[in-house]
Amino acid sequence: MPHELALLHNCLLVGAVLFGIGLVGFVTRRNMIVMFLSAEIMLQGVSLSLVAWSRFRNDFGGQMLVLFIIAVAACEAAIALALVLMLFQRRGKLDIAEWRGLREANQPGFREEPPPEAPPEVIEPLPHLTPAGVAPQIPREETDYRPRM
Amino acid sequence: MPDLSSIPLSALAILLAAASLWLMLPRGGARGRGIGMILGAVALGLGAARLPSLGQWMADGIFLVLAGVTVTSAVGAITFRNPVYCAIWFGLSLLGVAGLFFFVGAQFLAVATVVVYAGAILVTFLFVLMLAQPEGKASYDRTGWETSVSAALGMIIVAVLSISISGALSAAKGDGGSFRQDAKQLGKVGSENFLRPPSEDAMAANILAPRHVARFGDEVFSRHLIAVEVAGVLLLAALVGAAVIVERGQRSAVKQPRSEGGDQKSEIAD
Numbered sequence: 001m002p003h004e005l006a007l008l009h010n011c012l013l014v015g016a017v018l019f020g021i022g023l024v025g026f027v028t029r030r031n032m033i034v035m036f037l038s039a040e041i042m043l044q045g046v047s048l049s050l051v052a053w054s055r056f057r058n059d060f061g062g063q064m065l066v067l068f069i070i071a072v073a074a075c076e077a078a079i080a081l082a083l084v085l086m087l088f089q090r091r092g093k094l095d096i097a098e099w100r101g102l103r104e105a106n107q108p109g110f111r112e113e114p115p116p117e118a119p120p121e122v123i124e125p126l127p128h129l130t131p132a133g134v135a136p137q138i139p140r141e142e143t144d145y146r147p148r149m
Numbered sequence: 150m151p152d153l154s155s156i157p158l159s160a161l162a163i164l165l166a167a168a169s170l171w172l173m174l175p176r177g178g179a180r181g182r183g184i185g186m187i188l189g190a191v192a193l194g195l196g197a198a199r200l201p202s203l204g205q206w207m208a209d210g211i212f213l214v215l216a217g218v219t220v221t222s223a224v225g226a227i228t229f230r231n232p233v234y235c236a237i238w239f240g241l242s243l244l245g246v247a248g249l250f251f252f253v254g255a256q257f258l259a260v261a262t263v264v265v266y267a268g269a270i271l272v273t274f275l276f277v278l279m280l281a282q283p284e285g286k287a288s289y290d291r292t293g294w295e296t297s298v299s300a301a302l303g304m305i306i307v308a309v310l311s312i313s314i315s316g317a318l319s320a321a322k323g324d325g326g327s328f329r330q331d332a333k334q335l336g337k338v339g340s341e342n343f344l345r346p347p348s349e350d351a352m353a354a355n356i357l358a359p360r361h362v363a364r365f366g367d368e369v370f371s372r373h374l375i376a377v378e379v380a381g382v383l384l385l386a387a388l389v390g391a392a393v394i395v396e397r398g399q400r401s402a403v404k405q406p407r408s409e410g411g412d413q414k415s416e417i418a419d
Contacts, residue, residue, distance in 0.1 A: 001318075006200075007203055007212075009201055011249065014249065016307055016310035018246075021170075021303070024303035028175075034235050034290075041223050044223075047262075057347070058347040067257075070258075070265050074270060075387030081274065094232075094281055095287070
C-alpha cells in the first residue's frame, strides 16, 4: 500500500476504535459525567477521521470541520455540565437512573439491584514522630510575651 | 474484502477486545480487570500486527505508540470506577489524539485540541466533579447497564467499520474485491482518482505547507468566514444559556425555604 493510503487507513481505523470505545462507555456507564466524557471520546474519533481524510485529499475542509467541532464541543460541554449540575441539585446524585421517570411508558421496569459493597475504607494512621531532645526551659514571665526572639 | 487468510486473526482480535472490555467495565463488584487488561493488550497487539506499514520503521513506531496511548487511555476513561480518574485518562487520550494530529500534519488543530479540550473542557469537568461527586465511591459508579451486550455490540461495530475501511482502501491497490464492482456503479467512488494520493508538490503547497497556520487561517477566514461568525454567536448563546440555567436552578433550589416568607418575586419568576 502506498504510504499516504496506509496513513489514511491506519488513522481511520484508530478513529473507528475510538468511536466504538466511546459508544460502549456512553451506553454502559451510569454516572452522567462519565457518559458525557464518552460522548467526547466519540467526537475525538470522528475528528481524527476527518483530519486523516483532509491530509489524504490535500484539502483543508476536513480540518475546518474539526475546528468547528471543537468550538461546538466547547459550547456543548458548557451547557451539558450546567444541566448536569442542576440535575444533581434536584436529586443529590449524579446517577442517570434517578431520572428513569423520563423514559417512555412502555419500558420494562427497572430492577433496583442492591448497591454493591463499597470497598472498605483504609484509614492509614498519620506518621507520628517521637519527641526527641530536651524541652527548653522558658521562664514563666516569658510565656506570654517574649521581648526578643 | 481484505485477504481471506487474515480474517480469523481479525475476528480473534475483535473477540478478545470485546471480552477484555466486558471484564474491565464496572459490573457491580465482579473481579477480572487484570485478565481484562491482558486480553486487551493481546487484542491491541493483534490489531497492530494487521496494520499496513507506513514505509519507515520510525514512522510506524511513532504511530503505534501514539495510537496505543490514545486507545488505551480511552479504554481507561470508560473503565475506571472513580470518575476523576476517568477524566484524567481522557486527558491523556486527548494528548494522544493531539499527537496523531501533529503526525498527520494538522498542527493548529493539535494545539487547539490541547488548549480547548484538555485545557478548558476537561477542567470544567473536574470542577463539576468537585461540586457534585460524593466523597466515597458511589454505588452507581460501580455498576453498568448491560455490560456484556454493549461490549459485544460496540466491538462488532468497530469490526464492521474496519472491514469497510480496509475493503474500500484496498480497492485502490488494484487487488480488487467485491467492493470494486459495487463501487463502480456509484460512479465517482470506484474511480481510481478518488483513492489516488495527491502529488508531493500539491501536498507541499497546501496541507503540508511550511507555514501551516497561515494557510489554515487563509482557508478559515476566506471560505468559511460565515461559519466562524455563526460559531461566535453559538458560543455567546452557550455562555448566556449556561449562566441562565445555573441562575434559574439556584433560584428554584432556594425557593422552598423562602416560601414561608412569601417572596413574590421568586414565586412568579419560574
